Amino acid sequence: MQQIFYTAASPEEYWQLGKDFAFPDPPEACPFCRTSLPLKKHGFYRRNSIPGELPRRILIRRYRCRFCGRTVSFLPGFCLPYFQYTLELIYRALEYRLRQFLSWRACLGRFKELSWEPAHLRFYARRFLAGLARLKLILRQMRPQISLPGKENQRQQAAHLLEVLSFFGDIQSFSVRFYAHCGRSFLAPLAD
Ligand SMILES: [Zn+2]
Structure with missing residues (x-):
């Protein structure tokens, strides 16, 4: 465990x-x-x-x-189970792509020193998008008064949720609390 x-x-x-x-x-x-x-x-x-x-x-x-x-x-807390890159880097990638809507090329440009392939970034984005419903469910349990996206499309929901996560102060605070709440990370595959 x-x-x-x-x-x-x-x-x-x-x-x-x-x-x-x-x-x-x-x-x-x-x-x-x-x-x-x-x-x-x-x-x-x-x-x-x-x-x-x-x-x-x-x-x-x-x-x-x-x-x-x-x-x-x-x-x-700067680690995520099963991920080698630190939470901070992964979160930045999600922010650039899913909240600031940068192109893949522009996102990669922000991580020049890491020589990531586009597939690497896409993996993080897809994983986050796949977990949107779970994320909303757990956030609702963690903070019943929280305002969450409703009927927006997937991209708008992702941007909205990343904004919600930013209210936790820093991404590590959110990540640690999420894990303590449900025993998995917010980027864990749905069927693990
Ligand atoms: Zn025991």
Whole structure:
């Protein structure tokens, strides 16, 4: 199981600190078997995190239940499960394409240092568009008073929803809260 925690540390700071990073405290009770014993530190695993030109291998803290033996890992909020590029980059791509309506070429121009292919950007945009209905549903649960798009077409809805996400302060705050609410990321495939 993965949990995602908010961190003010940049991906570079997190990477540089390595094991010295102030990781979140272990859960007080096991999320699987509910035994109320704090989970035990259980090492780290390494994962790719690409915040820009330089790909990094970062450490992910793991905890293990003393009773059932299952593990929980703690992903820093600048990562999204199953994505190697950082949330910030992916979010910028969505903003350029789906809120500012830049052409694919103009979007790619904003990420020159990463040499992305058009297909790379299209994948992010398609994934976001595929999850619009789920996003609206979860946002409604998170904030019942929120004003959400209704009958606009898909592109208008996407732009409107990205605007709503910007009200959360920063994209990491939104992403962490979304994940805590429903146990998946806002860019997870619908059928996972
Ligand atoms: Zn357990």
